[in-house]
Amino acid sequence: MNRAFAPEINLIDSLTLPEVKKLTLDNSVPVYLLNEGEQEVVKVELMFKAGKWFEEENLVADLTSRMLREGTKTQTAKQLADTFDYYGANFNNAAGYETAGASLYSLTKHIDKLLPLFFEIFTESIFPEHELATIITNRKQRLSVDLTKNDFLANRHFVNALYGQKHPYGRVTQVEDFEKFSVEDLKAFFKKYYNASNLTIIVSGKFDDSLVKKLNETFGSKNYTGDKASETISHPVESSSELVHHTEKADSVQSAIMIGNISINKTHPDFLKLTVLNTVFGGYFGSRLMSNIREEKGYTYGIHSSFASYPHGGFIEISSEVGKDVRDATMKEIQREINLLRTELIGDEELQVVKNYMSGKILRSIDGPMKFSETLKGLLIYKQELSHIQEILNTIREVSSEELMTLANKYFDYDKMYKITVG
Amino acid sequence: MIKFEEFVLKNGLKVIVHEDSTTTMAAVNILYKVGSRDEDVKQTGFAHLFEHFMFEGSINIPEFDTPLQNAGGENNAFTSNDITNYYDILPANNLETAFWLESDRMLSLAFEEESLATQKNVVMEEFKEHYINQPYGDVWHKMCALAYKVHPYQWPVIGLNLQHIEQVKMQSAKDFYFKYYRPNNAILVIGGNVKTAQVQKLAEKWFGEIPAGEKIIRNLPIEPAQNEQRILEVKADVPVNAVYKAYKMGARTDADFHASDLLRDILSTGDSSRLYQQLVKEKKLFSSISAYSTETIDDGLLMIEGRLSEGVSMEVAEKAIEESVSEMVNVKVSDEELIKVKNKIEAYVTFGEVNVLNRVMNLAYFEMLGNAGDVNNEVEKYAAVTSAQLQQAAAKIFRKENSNTIRYFSNN
Numbered sequence: 001m002n003r004a005f006a007p008e009i010n011l012i013d014s015l016t017l018p019e020v021k022k023l024t025l026d027n028s029v030p031v032y033l034l035n036e037g038e039q040e041v042v043k044v045e046l047m048f049k050a051g052k053w054f055e056e057e058n059l060v061a062d063l064t065s066r067m068l069r070e071g072t073k074t075q076t077a078k079q080l081a082d083t084f085d086y087y088g089a090n091f092n093n094a095a096g097y098e099t100a101g102a103s104l105y106s107l108t109k110h111i112d113k114l115l116p117l118f119f120e121i122f123t124e125s126i127f128p129e130h131e132l133a134t135i136i137t138n139r140k141q142r143l144s145v146d147l148t149k150n151d152f153l154a155n156r157h158f159v160n161a162l163y164g165q166k167h168p169y170g171r172v173t174q175v176e177d178f179e180k181f182s183v184e185d186l187k188a189f190f191k192k193y194y195n196a197s198n199l200t201i202i203v204s205g206k207f208d209d210s211l212v213k214k215l216n217e218t219f220g221s222k223n224y225t226g227d228k229a230s231e232t233i234s235h236p237v238e239s240s241s242e243l244v245h246h247t248e249k250a251d252s253v254q255s256a257i258m259i260g261n262i263s264i265n266k267t268h269p270d271f272l273k274l275t276v277l278n279t280v281f282g283g284y285f286g287s288r289l290m291s292n293i294r295e296e297k298g299y300t301y302g303i304h305s306s307f308a309s310y311p312h313g314g315f316i317e318i319s320s321e322v323g324k325d326v327r328d329a330t331m332k333e334i335q336r337e338i339n340l341l342r343t344e345l346i347g348d349e350e351l352q353v354v355k356n357y358m359s360g361k362i363l364r365s366i367d368g369p370m371k372f373s374e375t376l377k378g379l380l381i382y383k384q385e386l387s388h389i390q391e392i393l394n395t396i397r398e399v400s401s402e403e404l405m406t407l408a409n410k411y412f413d414y415d416k417m418y419k420i421t422v423g
Numbered sequence: 424m425i426k427f428e429e430f431v432l433k434n435g436l437k438v439i440v441h442e443d444s445t446t447t448m449a450a451v452n453i454l455y456k457v458g459s460r461d462e463d464v465k466q467t468g469f470a471h472l473f474e475h476f477m478f479e480g481s482i483n484i485p486e487f488d489t490p491l492q493n494a495g496g497e498n499n500a501f502t503s504n505d506i507t508n509y510y511d512i513l514p515a516n517n518l519e520t521a522f523w524l525e526s527d528r529m530l531s532l533a534f535e536e537e538s539l540a541t542q543k544n545v546v547m548e549e550f551k552e553h554y555i556n557q558p559y560g561d562v563w564h565k566m567c568a569l570a571y572k573v574h575p576y577q578w579p580v581i582g583l584n585l586q587h588i589e590q591v592k593m594q595s596a597k598d599f600y601f602k603y604y605r606p607n608n609a610i611l612v613i614g615g616n617v618k619t620a621q622v623q624k625l626a627e628k629w630f631g632e633i634p635a636g637e638k639i640i641r642n643l644p645i646e647p648a649q650n651e652q653r654i655l656e657v658k659a660d661v662p663v664n665a666v667y668k669a670y671k672m673g674a675r676t677d678a679d680f681h682a683s684d685l686l687r688d689i690l691s692t693g694d695s696s697r698l699y700q701q702l703v704k705e706k707k708l709f710s711s712i713s714a715y716s717t718e719t720i721d722d723g724l725l726m727i728e729g730r731l732s733e734g735v736s737m738e739v740a741e742k743a744i745e746e747s748v749s750e751m752v753n754v755k756v757s758d759e760e761l762i763k764v765k766n767k768i769e770a771y772v773t774f775g776e777v778n779v780l781n782r783v784m785n786l787a788y789f790e791m792l793g794n795a796g797d798v799n800n801e802v803e804k805y806a807a808v809t810s811a812q813l814q815q816a817a818a819k820i821f822r823k824e825n826s827n828t829i830r831y832f833s834n835n
Contacts, residue, residue: 084695085766086762251660254548297544322548
């Protein structure tokens with residue numbers, strides 16, 4: 001046995017996708033069922049088109065979602081918490097840019113007792129003012145703590161520079177924003193967007209038909225009808241004219257760095273290939289940014305690059321926290337790595353590693369019910385079919401260094417990127 | 424229920440196999456029984472720095488990550504007070520790649536000066552990012568020092584200071600490695616779409632020839648019982664006052680661990696938990712509050728931390744926490760509340776078993792504690808706890824003279 005030689009590797013070229021059953025409830029709400037796994041657990045995930053994209057005042061989508069835990073017509077916040085906790089269940093909810101989601105995690109044996117209550121939350125919430133007041137006070141305090149963190153500040157400045165205050169992707173929260181809406185705004189938002197026409201459900205885990213029946217008895221109800229969220233809402237992008245901005249903080253030992261610009265999202269034909277290029281650049285542990293700036297120079301604990309994709313846009317972001325004394329040196333290296341992508345072909349061996357790594361990642365993304373439901377959710381937001389997963393794999397396997405160099409010249413231009421530093 | 428088989432190689436390496444044909448992946452976990460408690464007081468942070476060094480090339484393979492990524496895999500590691508744990512997840516048909524890589528770094532390392540120097544820098548940046556350049560970032564350093572006077576838990580895993588990391592020499596790395604990173608001090612767990620016979624063959628092939636090390640005998644100082652209330656006041660540039668209270672509790676393997684852990688659940692797991700309901704929602708004294716325990720091999724801590732609401736004095740805030748914990752001592756927990764936390768545990772454990780990587784990590788962890796099979800007895804052990812036992816555990820833990828308090832004041 002010669003330990004210097006690696007064992008042979010099997011490539012991943014085909015995928016066996018778990019079965020997804022699609023059905024519609026009596027009120028036409030689409031439901032996707034992923035019945036797999038050995039453990040007697042289930043996740044019921046709701047996606048309402050009720051994200052920040054649809055709010056007229058900052059924080060309304062966010063706090064509408066947050067307030068759903070705070071009481072319904074028949075249950076106080078405490079009673080809701082007691083019941084979910086009593087059955088060992090967990091219920092998370094949050095508003096994203098597009099959808100406001102909620103996931104209920106439960107042992108399968110208890111889910112039938114929880115679904116009626118879960119349904120009540122999304123149809124009969126009452127938004128008690130005293131609970132809102134407590135939440136706002138605590139959120140303001142959390143914001144004051146976050147505002148002392150360099151990475152938080154850099155990220156805020158960055159998205160705001162890219163999109164401006166009028167766009168959901170760029171909007172940042174100021175303390176006074178908490179005074180600019182009333183509980184009535186939350187109630188109105190709830191009434192308008194949390195309805196059956198805006199809802200998609202994914203159920204994953206190990207369950208039988210009785211769950212589907214219970215789901216239909218609750219979320220299949222015809223008493224929360226409403227209009228579909230408008231497809232034509234748009235928001236103006238007001239990018240900053242100031243590409244470079246540094247906030248000095250005398251007592252910092254590190255600087256946070258955010259670099260990037262508005263780019264394409266998942267709906268663009270270049271996107272898949274671009275993620276291969278980005279993985280080479282800064283998208284995994286073995287990336288060029290990590291190898292150079294962490295593993296060779298030791299400037300940072302971590303440096304990453306990613307293409308953030310949302311239904312109405314996307315951007316590239318390169319982020320790191322580095323020793324203050326090597327901030328400029330780090331920026332120069334980032335610039336150098338970008339220029340390398342634009343001028344030199346990626347070597348075969350390096351590209352092969354990235355392709356194999358990304359293929360493995362796809363395999364992991366469909367392994368087990370919980371992972372797979374996340375992947376499915378990602379597809380549904382962009383109205384993509386399951387077969388798209390195989391398409392992703394094929395694109396990764398086929399893309400050439402030449403194509404990637406062309407893409408680098410099209411999408412990576414250091415001079416045009418925002419460069420925000422704090423610390 | 425996690426099924427497994429186990430065997431031991433001649434060099435003392437314990438191997439555990441967990442077959443699961445429903446996944447396409449294989450998970451490989453190696454736990455080395457060494458952590459920051461094994462460090463010299465003059466060289467703290469060393470075990471964690473060494474974890475970084477384990478990725479910097481082994482005797483026959485220049486670098487760890489790339490070949491694993493090339494096999495479609497991903498990996499990482501963590502260091503705690505007690506253990507250093509490495510894990511890989513990759514397509515099951517490339518399992519041998521993980522054997523090749525993991526066995527080579529158990530055989531011997533490349534020990535290159537340059538890579539040690541770089542990892543020292545990386546770890547120092549990690550230290551700065553998480554413990555210096557963060558509001559309240561130094562609190563764990565202060566709490567360890569307050570709560571432990573002689574036991575090595577008195578310093579955090581990251582180390583006491585940047586200098587200790589900066590001063591590390593290669594010889595220490597070699598000594599440490601050949602003492603602790605030996606097959607007889609490790610537990611290898613393989614799970615996923617694998618067969619025991621296949622794993623047995625691979626284990627013999629790749630790990631069988633690695634020489635055993637000397638038996639490790641620990642003489643760690645025993646932390647004496649705490650008999651006085653300890654209080655530290657800190658002032659710093661943070662926007663909000665905070666309070667941290669650490670009560671000494673027993674070890675992870677103590678008979679009353681499960682009762683103690685349920686106390687923590689009653690206090691702080693879920694929106695219905697007492698601290699959140701009483702102190703955040705009803706009395707509005709805190710904007711956030713939580714409790715957790717360190718779950719260490721030697722005696723650990725049950726820590727409660729909270730951020731004070733504006734205008735609330737430290738005295739009032741502390742008194743409120745003390746009242747909540749005293750209630751656990753003085754008033755019997757209702758059947759309903761006890762069932763609730765037990766149901767929570769059952770769900771937590773079952774969800775934890777969905778992921779094959781979690782399953783193999785748990786097997787390794789319980790084997791380290793004494794017996795891998797105990798992983799399947801946890802839910803029962805929690806279920807057996809009575810309200811009387813809860814009260815006993817509370818009486819033992821929630822005493823003033825058993826508490827360590829940091830009053831963290833804002834300069835504002």
